[in-house]
Amino acid sequence: MKxxxxxxxxxxxxxxxxxxxxxxxQYVDSLRRFFANEEGRDEIxxxxxxxxxELFDESLKKGKTCITDDEVNTxxxxxxxxxxxxxxxxxxxxxxEGEAGGGSRDRIYERNTGGAKTLxxxxxxxxxxxxxxxxxxYTGIDPVIIRVLFVLFFGVTFLAYLILWVAVPxxxxxxxxxxxxxxxRDADSKIxxxxxxxLAQYFSVQIWVPRLLFLIxxxxxxFRWGNWGVGDFPHLLSFSFSPGSIVIYIxxxxxxxxxxxxxxxxxxxxxxxxxxxxxxTIQGDLEGFKDRAQTFGNELKERAQVVGQNISDAxxxxxxxxxxxxxxxxxxxxxVLGVLLKIFVYFIVGSIIFAIVVALFTGGVILTGLLPAxxxxxxxxxxxxxxxxxxxxxxxxxxxxxxxxxxxxxAGKKSSSSIISLTFFAFWIVGIICFVNLLVALGSxxxxxxTPTEQVANLSNPGINKLExxxxxxxxxxxxxxxxxxxxxxxxxxxxxxKNVRIRITKSTTxxxxxxxxxxxxxxxxxxxxxxxxxxxYAVLQRDSTLYLDKxxxxxxxxxxxNQQVIVTIAVPVGKRIKVGDKIGLFxxxxxxxxxxxxxxxxENSLDNEAFEWRRNVxxxxxxxxxxxxxxxxxxDEDNSDRDILEELKRNKEDLKQEIERQQRExxxxxxxxxxxxxxxxxxxxxxxxxxxxxxxTVAAVKTKRATKSVPQNSxxxxxxxxxxxxxxx
Amino acid sequence: xxxxxxxxxxRKGVLEFCILSIIRQGExxxxxxxxxxxxxxxxxxxxxxxPLLTRLKxxxxxxxxxxxxxxxxxxKYFSMTGKGLAFYEELEATWNELANAVNTxxxxxxxxxxxxxxxx
Numbered sequence: 001m002k003x004x005x006x007x008x009x010x011x012x013x014x015x016x017x018x019x020x021x022x023x024x025x026q027y028v029d030s031l032r033r034f035f036a037n038e039e040g041r042d043e044i045x046x047x048x049x050x051x052x053x054e055l056f057d058e059s060l061k062k063g064k065t066c067i068t069d070d071e072v073n074t075x076x077x078x079x080x081x082x083x084x085x086x087x088x089x090x091x092x093x094x095x096x097e098g099e100a101g102g103g104s105r106d107r108i109y110e111r112n113t114g115g116a117k118t119l120x121x122x123x124x125x126x127x128x129x130x131x132x133x134x135x136x137x138y139t140g141i142d143p144v145i146i147r148v149l150f151v152l153f154f155g156v157t158f159l160a161y162l163i164l165w166v167a168v169p170x171x172x173x174x175x176x177x178x179x180x181x182x183x184x185r186d187a188d189s190k191i192x193x194x195x196x197x198x199l200a201q202y203f204s205v206q207i208w209v210p211r212l213l214f215l216i217x218x219x220x221x222x223f224r225w226g227n228w229g230v231g232d233f234p235h236l237l238s239f240s241f242s243p244g245s246i247v248i249y250i251x252x253x254x255x256x257x258x259x260x261x262x263x264x265x266x267x268x269x270x271x272x273x274x275x276x277x278x279x280x281t282i283q284g285d286l287e288g289f290k291d292r293a294q295t296f297g298n299e300l301k302e303r304a305q306v307v308g309q310n311i312s313d314a315x316x317x318x319x320x321x322x323x324x325x326x327x328x329x330x331x332x333x334x335x336v337l338g339v340l341l342k343i344f345v346y347f348i349v350g351s352i353i354f355a356i357v358v359a360l361f362t363g364g365v366i367l368t369g370l371l372p373a374x375x376x377x378x379x380x381x382x383x384x385x386x387x388x389x390x391x392x393x394x395x396x397x398x399x400x401x402x403x404x405x406x407x408x409x410x411a412g413k414k415s416s417s418s419i420i421s422l423t424f425f426a427f428w429i430v431g432i433i434c435f436v437n438l439l440v441a442l443g444s445x446x447x448x449x450x451t452p453t454e455q456v457a458n459l460s461n462p463g464i465n466k467l468e469x470x471x472x473x474x475x476x477x478x479x480x481x482x483x484x485x486x487x488x489x490x491x492x493x494x495x496x497x498x499k500n501v502r503i504r505i506t507k508s509t510t511x512x513x514x515x516x517x518x519x520x521x522x523x524x525x526x527x528x529x530x531x532x533x534x535x536x537x538y539a540v541l542q543r544d545s546t547l548y549l550d551k552x553x554x555x556x557x558x559x560x561x562x563n564q565q566v567i568v569t570i571a572v573p574v575g576k577r578i579k580v581g582d583k584i585g586l587f588x589x590x591x592x593x594x595x596x597x598x599x600x601x602x603x604e605n606s607l608d609n610e611a612f613e614w615r616r617n618v619x620x621x622x623x624x625x626x627x628x629x630x631x632x633x634x635x636x637d638e639d640n641s642d643r644d645i646l647e648e649l650k651r652n653k654e655d656l657k658q659e660i661e662r663q664q665r666e667x668x669x670x671x672x673x674x675x676x677x678x679x680x681x682x683x684x685x686x687x688x689x690x691x692x693x694x695x696x697x698t699v700a701a702v703k704t705k706r707a708t709k710s711v712p713q714n715s716x717x718x719x720x721x722x723x724x725x726x727x728x729x730x
Numbered sequence: 731x732x733x734x735x736x737x738x739x740x741r742k743g744v745l746e747f748c749i750l751s752i753i754r755q756g757e758x759x760x761x762x763x764x765x766x767x768x769x770x771x772x773x774x775x776x777x778x779x780x781p782l783l784t785r786l787k788x789x790x791x792x793x794x795x796x797x798x799x800x801x802x803x804x805x806k807y808f809s810m811t812g813k814g815l816a817f818y819e820e821l822e823a824t825w826n827e828l829a830n831a832v833n834t835x836x837x838x839x840x841x842x843x844x845x846x847x848x849x850x
Binding site: 010011012031035038039040043044047048050051053054057058061078079080081082084085 | 760761775776777778780781783784785788801802803805806
């Protein structure tokens with residue numbers, strides 16, 4: 001008694017005994033492997049299959065009820081086995097061996113040695129679709145572990161499970177002739193592990209489709225970075241993709257076998273997957289699921305009891321068995337570790353490339369945004385050409401090249417033509433040459449300093465008791481641009497305001513205020529620098545007790561920016577007061593030069609400034625030892641108005657202390673927040689300022705040493721050409 | 731040295747020539763080729779024939795057309811192209827030379843003896 005099945009073979013319906021069918025399938029498989037490397041293999045196999053079908057048909061017409069083993073044997077004898085095709089056994093062997101493992105193909109538990117392992121959904125031990133048990137059998141890891149992992153990452157793995165369910169054939173599905181399509185990793189057109197290319201092959205879509213799907217979470221990451229305002233667009237997709245796409249990718253990489261042999265590659269391309277295929281697979285499995293779930297529950301109960309009894313017996317046995325099991329699991333683990341390591345390396349490399357692209361891109365955007373500033377710095381002619389060359393070839397060309405490369409890789413065009421890459425490279429070399437020349441040219445333009453000379457600014461009323469420094473507003477309205485590049489604070493059509501102004505406070509030798517001004521500039525020769533310095537227009541104006549200073553130096557595009565600076569020295573007589581009200585110049589601090597009276601210009605390193613904490617909008621008084629805050633002096637000074645303030649302050653002192661503590665806490669919190677976001681100093685500075693201002697308002701003149709850090713003083717002389725990114729205010 | 735191996739190598743060499751000469755006589759169905767060769771006492775497996783036909787077809791020596799059959803799907807019938815004919819004629823010339831040479835060498839026993847002596 002034998003079971004007879006109907007098969008559709010080359011367009012003919014054939015009743016065939018099951019054993020005969022197995023033989024036939026094995027035979028066709030062996031032919032497929034034998035001709036795997038042959039050009040036109042599909043045609044050959046089709047022709048042979050067609051002929052076999054014809055022969056079967058003939059014998060059925062002669063009155064046979066079905067195809068038996070004998071018929072199959074006769075046909076095989078007349079067609080010939082692969083071993084008979086070529087008398088040279090070695091060739092046959094070599095051809096067949098490359099594709100070994102065909103016989104034990106559907107017995108996944110047998111780990112065939114050396115041959116290509118293939119992934120099947122395990123029909124015998126399945127719970128839902130048999131995916132987990134199949135993976136377990138494939139990797140040699142207990143399916144329970146795989147199941148637990150899948151459940152743990154539920155949500156992320158859900159998608160992976162569905163795809164594997166659909167794409168991986170079950171152990172029971174065997175279709176003769178045109179084989180069912182199987183999911184492989186396609187190593188031929190891979191970027192990482194060939195997962196995407198394999199999926200593309202399986203679902204017959206363009207290769208960039210799965211790649212894009214896997215990349216979307218990364219895009220969303222970029223979009224969300226710092227809330228750039230693209231909003232919730234990626235959020236919808238991230239439900240199933242992000243950051244799960246990495247997890248899914250890793251799962252696929254680990255689980256899906258690579259299409260190594262030609263037979264694998266044939267299967268990978270196999271027949272079309274249509275919706276019916278998918279539907280029938282999942283429907284069939286789901287029907288059995290309910291029953292299995294029930295029996296599983298019962299089994300679990302029983303098993304728990306049995307396990308309890310057997311645990312001691314098992315302990316003894318485990319010793320012997322574990323050696324073998326450990327070996328198998330170990331093998332699986334080595335594979336897993338290898339893949340993870342690979343992913344890690346790729347991740348690092350990817351991050352580096354990503355960082356380079358982002359840095360270049362940001363640089364490009366900034367330098368392009370700065371275009372209007374160019375005419376204020378660069379001389380017409382060569383320098384401008386070089387600047388354009390740098391911008392286009394040095395910055396944008398590599399950005400475009402890398403982006404093009406990424407797009408080409410995603411689109412699956414692996415062999416980028418050498419002409420394109422050579423062109424890009426040549427452009428970039430041009431860019432480097434431009435860049436270097438530009439630096440050299442600019443270096444020579446800035447090479448010389450002028451000889452600084454002090455000029456006395458005439459004060460209308462130098463004998464007053466108190467001098468307040470305020471900024472002289474620009475005499476034009478201007479926009480607060482989206483983009484602010486210091487020291488170029490404001491652009492208009494023909495001039496730019498450079499905030500290269502510093503204030504220096506010294507002790508006056510006389511009993512009246514004195515204001516000196518030093519104008520400085522760079523140039524390509526000393527004479528040039530001197531001339532540029534003398535062209536600086538900077539107004540110092542006293543009105544009553546207020547000293548008005550320009551906020552910046554106006555430079556026209558004819559003048560060119562050559563690091564023009566103005567240093568305003570205010571000499572305060574002993575016993576008189578000074579207060580700086582507005583922010584003048586680039587930095588919010590004032591240089592204090594006490595006692596020594598030297599004109600030491602390199603004040604960036606002056607220790608006086610470090611020791612003295614300068615505050616804007618606070619009154620200071622000059623003493624014989626140096627500047628001091630007014631409050632401290634009040635005990636000596638019998639000034640009525642100040643005394644009132646003092647009394648009021650004393651009354652409120654307790655409240656104020658509490659206020660200080662509260663704000664200190666706030667500041668600490670903000671600092672912590674800042675460290676978390678890892679942002680640049682920009683935010684930090686803002687919070688510090690905010691804190692400072694509010695604190696000053698409330699505390700007025702209470703002198704307390706606080707843990708606030710003053711803004712680091714950057715060297716203006718050096719920094720103008722290499723502004724750190726933190727100063728760009730978007 | 732395997733006698734089977736040598737024999738099959740010899741047969742293999744003339745296989746293409748024989749198949750081409752059958753197809754030259756007119757359009758044929760592959761199994762007819764097998765029958766004809768069997769009748770001439772030259773056995774060939776169909777499993778060997780199909781790849782050979784495909785190769786020759788890919789080299790544009792042969793062409794085929796689908797012919798409707800009264801039972802089942804249409805069948806492939808092969809015929810020769812002009813290029814194939816030229817190829818066949820060259821093979822034929824070579825074969826004649828070879829056959830002559832082999833006959834000349836093998837016919838007189840003396841020649842064979844001399845050869846064996848030389849070999850020794």
